[in-house]
Amino acid sequence: MGPPKSKKRKPTFRRLLKTSSVKIENKTKNRRFKAENADKKHRKEQRKLRNALKDSASRAPRPLEVYKKRPEEELEDEDEEFLESLPTDMMEDEDLEQIKAMARKASFVTRDLSSSEPIHSKKRKGEQSAESYEKHPRKMRKEEQKEVIHLLPIKDKSRIIPQSMEKPVEQKVEDDEEDYEDAELSANEEELEEAIPLTAEERETLRAKKLTEKKLCIAMLGSAIISDPNNNIKKLKELRGMLMETDSLVAVTVRKLVMVSLMEIFKDIVPAFRIRPLTEEEKNAKVKRDTQQLREFEEGLVSQYKFYLENLEQTIKDWKQKKLKRSQAVALQAYRGLAEVAIRCVCELLVALPHFNFHNNIIVMLVPLMNDSSRKVSDMCCEAMKTLFKEDRLGYASLGAVKVLSGMIKGRHFNVRPELLKTLMWLRIREVDLKRDTAETAPKKRFMNNKEKRKSLSRMQRKWKKAEEKLEKELLEAEASDNKDKKIKLHTETLDIVFLIYFRILKKAQKSVLLPAVLEGLAKFAHLINLEFFDDLLNVLQNLIRSGDLTIRESLHCIQTAFNILSGQGDVLNIDPLKFYTHLYKTLLCLHAGAPNDDIIIVLQCLDVMLTKRRKQVTLQRAMAFVKRLCTLSMHVLPNASIGIMAASRAVFHAFPKCDLLLDNDGQGSGVYLPELDEPEYCNPQNTSLWELPTLMRHYQPIVRKFAAHLSHGAPSDGSGALGVNLSRRSPVQLFADYSFRDMTFNPPVGAPTTKKRDHFTIGHCLLDQELKKQVDKVLSVPDEDDDTSLDFSQALTQTST
Numbered sequence: 001m002g003p004p005k006s007k008k009r010k011p012t013f014r015r016l017l018k019t020s021s022v023k024i025e026n027k028t029k030n031r032r033f034k035a036e037n038a039d040k041k042h043r044k045e046q047r048k049l050r051n052a053l054k055d056s057a058s059r060a061p062r063p064l065e066v067y068k069k070r071p072e073e074e075l076e077d078e079d080e081e082f083l084e085s086l087p088t089d090m091m092e093d094e095d096l097e098q099i100k101a102m103a104r105k106a107s108f109v110t111r112d113l114s115s116s117e118p119i120h121s122k123k124r125k126g127e128q129s130a131e132s133y134e135k136h137p138r139k140m141r142k143e144e145q146k147e148v149i150h151l152l153p154i155k156d157k158s159r160i161i162p163q164s165m166e167k168p169v170e171q172k173v174e175d176d177e178e179d180y181e182d183a184e185l186s187a188n189e190e191e192l193e194e195a196i197p198l199t200a201e202e203r204e205t206l207r208a209k210k211l212t213e214k215k216l217c218i219a220m221l222g223s224a225i226i227s228d229p230n231n232n233i234k235k236l237k238e239l240r241g242m243l244m245e246t247d248s249l250v251a252v253t254v255r256k257l258v259m260v261s262l263m264e265i266f267k268d269i270v271p272a273f274r275i276r277p278l279t280e281e282e283k284n285a286k287v288k289r290d291t292q293q294l295r296e297f298e299e300g301l302v303s304q305y306k307f308y309l310e311n312l313e314q315t316i317k318d319w320k321q322k323k324l325k326r327s328q329a330v331a332l333q334a335y336r337g338l339a340e341v342a343i344r345c346v347c348e349l350l351v352a353l354p355h356f357n358f359h360n361n362i363i364v365m366l367v368p369l370m371n372d373s374s375r376k377v378s379d380m381c382c383e384a385m386k387t388l389f390k391e392d393r394l395g396y397a398s399l400g401a402v403k404v405l406s407g408m409i410k411g412r413h414f415n416v417r418p419e420l421l422k423t424l425m426w427l428r429i430r431e432v433d434l435k436r437d438t439a440e441t442a443p444k445k446r447f448m449n450n451k452e453k454r455k456s457l458s459r460m461q462r463k464w465k466k467a468e469e470k471l472e473k474e475l476l477e478a479e480a481s482d483n484k485d486k487k488i489k490l491h492t493e494t495l496d497i498v499f500l501i502y503f504r505i506l507k508k509a510q511k512s513v514l515l516p517a518v519l520e521g522l523a524k525f526a527h528l529i530n531l532e533f534f535d536d537l538l539n540v541l542q543n544l545i546r547s548g549d550l551t552i553r554e555s556l557h558c559i560q561t562a563f564n565i566l567s568g569q570g571d572v573l574n575i576d577p578l579k580f581y582t583h584l585y586k587t588l589l590c591l592h593a594g595a596p597n598d599d600i601i602i603v604l605q606c607l608d609v610m611l612t613k614r615r616k617q618v619t620l621q622r623a624m625a626f627v628k629r630l631c632t633l634s635m636h637v638l639p640n641a642s643i644g645i646m647a648a649s650r651a652v653f654h655a656f657p658k659c660d661l662l663l664d665n666d667g668q669g670s671g672v673y674l675p676e677l678d679e680p681e682y683c684n685p686q687n688t689s690l691w692e693l694p695t696l697m698r699h700y701q702p703i704v705r706k707f708a709a710h711l712s713h714g715a716p717s718d719g720s721g722a723l724g725v726n727l728s729r730r731s732p733v734q735l736f737a738d739y740s741f742r743d744m745t746f747n748p749p750v751g752a753p754t755t756k757k758r759d760h761f762t763i764g765h766c767l768l769d770q771e772l773k774k775q776v777d778k779v780l781s782v783p784d785e786d787d788d789t790s791l792d793f794s795q796a797l798t799q800t801s802t
């Protein structure tokens with residue numbers, strides 16, 4: 001069993017981040033000084049103990065308590081002691097008194113050296129202290145023993161000379177003191193700078209100097225991490241610590257630079273897989289050194305990435321909550337810029353690292369910002385989400401984002417921006433479904449049985465064939481598991497959530513601003529809806545059109561959704577969408593060259609589904625009525641819309657060859673054409689002609705003239721009236737986009753004039769009026785300058801008028 005674990009809770013890095021750098025620096029200094037003082041105290045106690053042991057051996061034992069006596073008592077005691085030491089019984093009284101007198105006048109030789117009392121009471125204080133100091137035992141001064149490093153000896157002819165050198169002593173304490181002094185000096189300089197008011201020029205110079213130093217530090221740390229991530233992963237912590245820059249001069253700029261630098265570093269060093277946490281068994285198991293280093297690198301990378309995302313999230317929260325920090329390093333007005341940089345970094349990580357850890361946390365962080373009141377922030381997040389949907393091939397990230405979007409829309413009671421729903425149109429679901437359909441209809445590979453192998457193959461060939469078939473089966477299983485089991489399940493679940501969002505809005509919020517985005521999304525994904533919802537959805541769309549509350553664009557999206565449903569799985573349904581044909585026929589006259597010109601692209605998509613793809617369910621009367629109204633519409637829209645409309649009319653001509661009746665002047669049958677009638681079946685289009693084509697043949701746009709001439713010849717596929725390959729192979733929608741006027745340029749560009757400028761002019765008669773010519777020649781032929789002859793233009797005009 002190992003030593004018991006300490007119950008003292010270690011401070012987390014998050015807690016350390018809340019303390020300022022000055023406080024952390026003071027704590028480290030105090031800890032170092034305490035350690036030095038404890039070492040000094042321990043050395044002092046050890047020195048005292050050694051001295052006490054040496055003195056105890058040399059000194060004589062003394063009584064525990066010594067009482068100082070008066071001089072008279074001391075003399076009496078000395079006399080008594082002296083008498084006790086003499087043989088008084090053998091001496092006379094006179095001799096005894098004489099010996100006592102001599103004892104009182106004893107010299108240094110006869111005095112007892114063990115006593116510490118002075119002999120002469122008239123000695124000075126300095127002499128007494130000197131004598132007491134002399135009584136202390138002497139100690140020899142010991143030289144410090146230096147550590148010696150023994151080197152290789154030198155061999156002489158007679159002997160071997162040993163070699164050694166002193167070991168260099170590391171002056172750690174001196175270095176620490178120097179560092180402490182440098183820190184104090186820098187702190188004092190900063191205090192002086194703050195105390196002394198600086199001018200604007202000096203302040204800007206100081207800011208540029210500090211900013212250059214910080215940029216160099218960021219660049220050094222970033223290059224070291226990118227060059228060797230495994231060994232320098234700890235420098236991420238140092239670089240991330242600069243996010244807490246406290247210098248008010250450069251705090252905002254340094255934090256922005258560190259955010260962007262860390263984002264680029266993580267995009268570069270993050271592996272192409274998800275790092276899972278180790279289990280207890282894996283942590284306790286013994287592994288190789290390289291494996292242990294790899295584990296430490298991965299753990300450090302995940303932890304630093306997590307702390308970095310927490311810092312970005314905290315920056316965004318401080319801006320949203322308008323929370324001012326205690327350090328006052330960053331002003332409240334600067335938090336918006338910091339938050340925008342943080343949001344941009346999060347958006348970049350969302351798109352660049354969809355496979356790595358904490359991707360769902362990034363989605364949860366960004367989805368509420370898609371509905372932010374700031375247009376810049378909202379557009380930034382919506383563009384990032386669109387890019388994620390477009391580039392997500394597996395479907396895990398798309399599924400997670402759609403779940404969070406659904407929860408937020410429901411939680412806010414559909415009070416969100418329409419741009420948030422428009423991002424769902426970038427989901428890559430149709431592509432996978434097409435692959436699934438082709439995979440289901442493709443013939444399965446057939447393998448040879450044993451009898452066929454024995455008849456047609458040798459033993460070695462059968463062996464190779466067996467290995468080849470085994471490998472092909474494994475590949476097919478792997479492909480099936482990847483495509484069918486994973487992708488189709490993920491995309492099916494994603495599509496269910498998308499339709500759940502759309503149906504909730506159609507049911508509970510039909511008059512909200514989200515309805516156009518819902519109808520547009522349904523128009524795109526309608527062919528993937530389950531057959532069970534077709535009847536209910538078509539009834540809802542018809543009710544929306546009847547209500548009259550929809551705009552032109554919204555009603556066109558309803559029509560497009562209905563026909564996308566009927567063109568896909570809805571072919572098996574026996575439904576007559578005559579009301580949708582009637583509504584589109586009526587809506588065409590509401591379009592013009594203004595704002596609704598962009599809605600022409602939806603009309604072109606509807607015409608392709610309604611007339612071309614459903615030619616078997618459409619009557620000739622209906623097709624001719626649409627061609628006549630389309631030619632009328634092409635007269636008052638922009639040139640790109642005219643080109644698209646005439647391309648759609650050309651497709652109708654090819655689908656219904658009998659539409660060439662519109663090119664004849666004679667009517668067919670009874671009745672008169674009724675252009676104001678909104679029913680295409682009963683407006684008698686066979687009794688009219690396409691009078692708009694001659695006018696369109698004189699259009700200023702050359703492509704419009706080509707299409708008008710092509711339709712006037714009956715839209716032939718070959719011959720003199722046929723279109724070129726460049727125009728005939730493009731769809732109406734593509735032609736509408738190619739010849740757009742959004743860039744305010746002509747397509748094709750206007751050519752240069754064909755006539756060249758003449759270098760010289762021919763001399764000849766250029767005046768048509770003969771009388772005027774004669775007068776000019778007469779004036780020019782007069783040599784005298786004083787002649788008053790002048791040109792009379794009025795006379796020439798009166799003559800010609802008469």
